[in-house]
Structures are given as C-alpha cells and as structure tokens.
Amino acid sequence: MSGFSQHPIVLAGVGGAGSRAVRAVNRAMGGGVDFVMFDTDASSGACGEEGRFVLLGGDRLSGRGAGGDIVSARMAVEDSVSAIEEVFAGARMAVLIVSLGGGTGSGATLEILRWLAKNGIPSIVFATMPFAFEGDARQQNARGITAMIEEAASASFFIPLDKLVSGIDNMKDALERAVGTLASAVSLFWRLVEKPGYIKIDAERLRQIVFSSGRGRFAVARVRGDDRASVAADTLLADPLLADGTFGVRSILCGVLAGDDLRLSEIGTVASRLRTAFGEKCAFDLGTVNDEETFSGSLSVVVMLFESPSGATRGEVSGASGGSSRRKRAKTHGTLQNGRFGNSEPTVWNGENLDIPTYVRKNINIDV
Ligand SMILES: Nc1nc2c(ncn2[C@@H]2O[C@H](COP(=O)(O)OP(=O)(O)OP(=O)(O)O)[C@@H](O)[C@H]2O)c(=O)[nH]1
Numbered sequence: 001m002s003g004f005s006q007h008p009i010v011l012a013g014v015g016g017a018g019s020r021a022v023r024a025v026n027r028a029m030g031g032g033v034d035f036v037m038f039d040t041d042a043s044s045g046a047c048g049e050e051g052r053f054v055l056l057g058g059d060r061l062s063g064r065g066a067g068g069d070i071v072s073a074r075m076a077v078e079d080s081v082s083a084i085e086e087v088f089a090g091a092r093m094a095v096l097i098v099s100l101g102g103g104t105g106s107g108a109t110l111e112i113l114r115w116l117a118k119n120g121i122p123s124i125v126f127a128t129m130p131f132a133f134e135g136d137a138r139q140q141n142a143r144g145i146t147a148m149i150e151e152a153a154s155a156s157f158f159i160p161l162d163k164l165v166s167g168i169d170n171m172k173d174a175l176e177r178a179v180g181t182l183a184s185a186v187s188l189f190w191r192l193v194e195k196p197g198y199i200k201i202d203a204e205r206l207r208q209i210v211f212s213s214g215r216g217r218f219a220v221a222r223v224r225g226d227d228r229a230s231v232a233a234d235t236l237l238a239d240p241l242l243a244d245g246t247f248g249v250r251s252i253l254c255g256v257l258a259g260d261d262l263r264l265s266e267i268g269t270v271a272s273r274l275r276t277a278f279g280e281k282c283a284f285d286l287g288t289v290n291d292e293e294t295f296s297g298s299l300s301v302v303v304m305l306f307e308s309p310s311g312a313t314r315g316e317v318s319g320a321s322g323g324s325s326r327r328k329r330a331k332t333h334g335t336l337q338n339g340r341f342g343n344s345e346p347t348v349w350n351g352e353n354l355d356i357p358t359y360v361r362k363n364i365n366i367d368v
C-alpha cells in the first residue's frame with residue numbers, strides 16, 4: 001500500500017489547475033477518494049477540503065508558485081524528493097492530472113513522472129493543453145514539454161481545452177465544462193478499478209494494460225433509455241476527442257458502468273461497435289461496474305484508445321524501470337532522448353538547468 005493512501009493507485013493533481021481538477025474528481029466520486037495535490041503555490045493547499053497537499057520547492061520558491069517557469073518547477077521537485085518518496089511508497093501505479101501551460105503543471109509533472117519511471121511505478125497522465133486564446137507563450141510551453149512527458153509516462157492523454165469546450169463562449173462555463181469533463185472521465189475510470197464488476201479490470205490488471213500503452217485519447221458517454229448501448233456507442237464515435245486522426249489505434253480499453261439492469265447484449269453492442277470502428281485487430285480490454293446506487297437506470301461508457309498494443313510489453317511490468325520501453329519506442333518516433341540522463345545531477349548554470357533542451361528553456365516553438 002502507498003505511503004499516504006490505502007489504495008494501490010495514487011491519484012495526484014499537479015499545479016494550480018491540476019489540483020482543482022483532482023478535487024473535482026473527488027466531488028464527482030461523492031468524496032472519500034484519497035488524493036494528493038502537488039504545487040509550488042501554497043494557496044492550492046489552502047482549500048480546506050479532503051486530500052493531501054505537498055508544497056514543492058519550499059525554500060526555493062517560498063510557496064509563491066513557479067510563475068510559468070518550467071525550470072524552477074523541475075528544480076522544486078528535486079528539492080522535495082523525500083515528500084514524493086513518501087507519497088508514492090508502496091504504490092502500484094500513479095494517475096496524474098495536470099493542465100499544461102504554466103510552470104508547475106509542466107515542469108513538476110515531468111520530474112514526478114521520471115521519478116515514477118525510475119522507481120518502476122507505471123503512470124497515466126491526463127494533461128490539458130491551453131486554450132488558443134491564452135497566447136503563444138503558453139502554447140509553446142505546453143507543446144515543448146509533451147514529448148518528454150509522453151516519454152516518461154506509461155500512458156498519456158493530451159486533451160486540447162478548445163476541444164473539451166467547443167461551442168461554449170462564456171469563460172466561466174467553459175472552464176467548468178473542461179474541469180467537469182475531465183473529472184467525469186477520470187472518476188468513471190477510477191470506479192472501474194475501485195468497484196470491478198463481473199468482468200474485472202482491477203488495479204493489477206490495469207497496471208498490465210497501461211504499461212507502455214503510449215499516447216491515447218479518451219471519451220465518455222452517459223445515456224438513459226431503451227436503446228442506451230447503441231446511443232452510447234454513437235455518442236462516443238462522434239466525440240471530437242476520439243476523432244483525431246493523428247495516430248493509429250492499436251489497443252482499446254473500455255469500461256461499461258451501469259446499475260443492476262446491465263444486460264449482456266448491451267456490453268456486446270458497445271464492444272462490437274468500438275471494435276468495428278477501430279479495427280478488429282486492436283487489442284481489446286473491457287471491464288464492467290455494476291453499481292445500482294450510482295448508475296441506476298443509466299449506462300456510462302468510458303473508452304480509451306492507445307497507439308501501442310496493450311499486450312506488447314506486459315512481461316516488463318514487474319521490472320524496475322517503468323520507462324525503459326517507452327524510451328525505446330520514443331526513439332523510433334524520433335522524440336527526445338533525455339531519459340538516459342535521468343539518474344544524473346542536473347547541469348545548472350546561472351540558475352538554468354542545461355539538461356533541458358534550449359528550445360524548452362527559451363520557449364522556442366518546434367513542432368513536436
Ligand atoms: N480546466 C481548467 N484549466 C485551467 C484553469 N485555470 C487555468 N487553466 C489551464 O491551466 C494552465 C496552467 O495553469 P495553472 O495550472 O494555473 O499553472 P501552474 O501549473 O500552477 O503553473 P505556475 O502557476 O506557473 O507554477 C493554463 O494555461 C490554462 O490552460 C481552470 O480553472 N480550469
């Protein structure tokens with residue numbers, strides 16, 4: 001069991017928006033979830049709700065936040081390694097939620113993911129990408145870090161905020177929708193593991209599935225009514241979050257969550273529609289939840305699509321280096337190769353970590 005939680009999976013938010021999102025997951029679950037918030041900004045910990053707060057970079061940043069500086073956020077994690085060790089002690093897996101674009105969400109997430117990989121703990125990261133209107137600096141900050149986050153994580157989701165809120169113009173409504181959609185996806189996923197039904201995906205199974213799954217996309221649908229399985233499949237297949245043709249789907253993880261009225265034929269409908277749409281050759285894993293209290297009369301489906309076949313590296317899960325096969329895969333994709341420096345002291349000069357590529361430190365846009 002982990003250092004602060006009885007749950008084998010540690011759920012963590014990183015940065016200001018990441019901390020807000022993980023609290024929203026807890027609310028979506030009706031409370032009672034053990035979660036942790038990592039931030040360099042002390043105000044994230046002053047919310048008085050459940051959850052544990054870890055202030056990163058205490059002496060270096062004095063709780064003021066990283067002010068958009070990825071380098072100081074990365075160093076803040078190095079300052080706080082003992083707290084990270086304590087949080088993840090005994091954890092079998094970690095789920096991180098973060099909004100890229102600022103300093104802490106981008107920089108601290110990368111270092112936490114590298115620490116997890118080095119310690120053989122598989123990780124899934126849900127990361128939002130900034131709104132287009134936030135400007136070039138934040139966009140470049142986020143785009144510059146995605147390849148490194150993808151390399152360090154076992155499975156990663158990069159979700160453009162513009163796609164999460166398409167059609168909403170009001171700022172407050174848009175942010176609420178964005179947090180709500182992310183929280184509802186993560187909470188469905190959490191229930192799948194927490195309360196596995198007749199077809200089980202428990203924490204150990206999930207650990208096997210996501211290990212080295214690579215970049216993914218996800219969508220959720222919640223439907224009521226007679227034809228709810230078909231409608232859920234239609235809704236998912238029309239979701240802009242799934243309709244991104246940037247990579248080929250190699251594996252599918254699907255959760256079907258309902259009350260006691262869940263029918264076998266409904267599971268069959270959802271499974272066959274997804275498999276037909278994304279190719280019968282995909283590795284396919286499905287789990288169910290039967291929870292009458294939460295889902296009475298409704299059918300929820302969460303689907304995750306991955307670019308790597310989920311079974312391809314399963315034998316490596318028990319090994320000590322969770323990130324190694326990711327690095328091998330990243331090499332074939334032509335992405336950055338900094339994982340081999342993961343165990344070295346950073347090369348710091350004039351307050352800048354020279355191990356971080358210049359284009360990231362200087363916010364220069366390279367299309368990765
Ligand atoms: N979904 C959602 N996203 C937000 C919200 N506020 C900010 N963001 C997004 O999150 C990105 C990162 O902002 P923050 O989380 O405040 O930044 P941070 O990670 O704390 O970084 P520093 O404050 O620079 O240390 C922004 O660029 C926005 O795209 C919010 O309330 N909801």
Ligand SMILES: [Mg+2]
Pocket residue numbers: 015016017041065066102104
């Ligand atoms: Mg902040």
